Every structure is written in C-alpha cells, then in structure tokens.
Amino acid sequence: MTAPECLRIAGPAVLGDDSSIRATLCRRRLERVIAIDAETAELKRQITRLVAAADTTLTDLYGVGPLVAARFLAEVVDIRRYPNRNAFASANGTAPLPASSGRTVRHRFNPGGNRQLNRSLYTIALTQIRGDTEGRAYYERKRAAGKTKREALRCLKRRLSDAVYRQLTADADRLSAMGRGARERVAQRHSAAGGARKLMQLFAESAR
Numbered sequence: 001m002t003a004p005e006c007l008r009i010a011g012p013a014v015l016g017d018d019s020s021i022r023a024t025l026c027r028r029r030l031e032r033v034i035a036i037d038a039e040t041a042e043l044k045r046q047i048t049r050l051v052a053a054a055d056t057t058l059t060d061l062y063g064v065g066p067l068v069a070a071r072f073l074a075e076v077v078d079i080r081r082y083p084n085r086n087a088f089a090s091a092n093g094t095a096p097l098p099a100s101s102g103r104t105v106r107h108r109f110n111p112g113g114n115r116q117l118n119r120s121l122y123t124i125a126l127t128q129i130r131g132d133t134e135g136r137a138y139y140e141r142k143r144a145a146g147k148t149k150r151e152a153l154r155c156l157k158r159r160l161s162d163a164v165y166r167q168l169t170a171d172a173d174r175l176s177a178m179g180r181g182a183r184e185r186v187a188q189r190h191s192a193a194g195g196a197r198k199l200m201q202l203f204a205e206s207a208r
Contacts, residue, residue: 055175058167061160062135063127071120072164079168085161092117094161096154121157121164128156135160 048066051059051073058069082088089095093113128135135156142152 056167056171058164058171061124061163061167062131062133063124064164068120068123071116072168075114075117076168079165079172082165085165088165089158089161092121092161094118094121094154094158096158118157121160122153124160125153125156128160129153 044067047070051066051069054069054073056069056073058064058072059066079088082091086095091113093110093115095110095113097110125135125139129139130136138159139152139156142155143149147155
C-alpha cells in the first residue's frame with residue numbers, strides 16, 4: 001500500500017470528528033496530498049502513452065522506464081542534431097574533462113551540458129549498478145582498476161550516453177528507412193516529444 005493510500009484510509013480515522021483548527025488544517029493538507037498523488041499518477045499515464053506513441057526502443061535499455069525515456073525524447077527531439085556520440089556526450093555533460101597531473105592520468109567532473117539529460121543518465125547508472133547487469137560489471141572493473149566511486153560512475157554514465165545515442169540513432173534510421181509515410185511518423189514522434197516535454201514540466205511541478 002502506498003503512502004497516499006494509507007493517508008486516504010487512515011487520515012479520517014485518526015482525525016475523527018475533531019473540529020479543532022489543527023485538525024481542519026490537517027484535513028486540508030491530506031486532501032491536497034491525495035489530489036497531487038492522483039494528478040501525478042495521471043501525468044505518468046499520459047507520459048507513458050506519449051512514449052509508446054514515439055515508438056522508441058530506449059525502454060529496451062535496462063534502467064530506462066517511460067519517465068526517463070520521455071526526458072530523453074523531450075530534450076533531444078532529433079538525435080541527428082548530434083553528428084556523433086562524442087558530440088552527444090558533450091551535450092549531456094558526460095564527456096570528461098582532463099585533470100591529469102604529472103604521471104597521474106585523471107578526468108574530472110564536467111559541470112556543463114544539459115543537466116536534465118545528465119540526471120537521467122545518473123538514474124540509469126544507479127539502477128544498473130544495483131542490479132546484476134553489464135553496467136554493474138563495467139563499474140566494478142573500473143573500481144578494480146583503481147578509480148574512485150565517483151570516477152567509475154562517471155565512466156559508466158559516459159558509456160550509457162553512447163548506448164542511448166545508439167538507440168536513438170537506430171530509431172531515427174528505422175523511421176527514415178520506412179520510406180512512404182516516414183515523414184508522418186517522424187512528425188508524430190516530434191509531436192510526442194513536444195508533448196512529453198510539457199508533461200515532464202507539469203510532473204516536476206506536481207512532485208515538488
């Protein structure tokens with residue numbers, strides 16, 4: 001049972017017939033929490049439908065659900081804007097910055113790029129590290145090679161950036177190869193991306 005469901009059931013029972021100002025304020029806040037939960041659930045459903053309409057294979061990647069996929073679709077729109085995977089990594093802030101000193105070769109955190117995309121890659125990385133995945137194996141190899149946790153995580157995010165780029169590029173190529181009707185599908189995809197962007201903004205506002 002979720003927290004909002006518990007509030008919906010237990011809230012009135014706890015407050016009872018209490019008519020004090022404190023109880024009245026509590027009831028109003030409970031009603032607001034329940035309303036926000038319902039609104040958030042509806043936004044999630046709408047985002048899921050838009051991601052399905054975009055016909056993307058992003059969700060085939062471990063750790064990419066409808067919300068994360070929607071973020072990529074909304075921010076990237078057309079992957080062909082990026083000529084290669086390195087350009088995409090620079091755009092999302094996963095291209096590491098050199099920070100070597102003497103014989104020590106290191107890279108530091110890149111604060112630039114689209115932080116929304118960077119956050120999505122961070123979410124995927126954490127999900128993969130927690131599971132029995134290729135991403136976790138890669139992370140552990142980097143740790144065994146002497147990298148810190150943060151450095152290994154940044155390496156994994158860069159690797160995942162390449163994976164996302166490949167998926168989005170494959171999706172674009174597949175649509176282009178469809179020939180007749182491909183333009184309509186591309187237009188539909190861009191429309192879905194635009195809708196997803198608006199819904200993600202509403203979702204973020206409702207989750208605050």
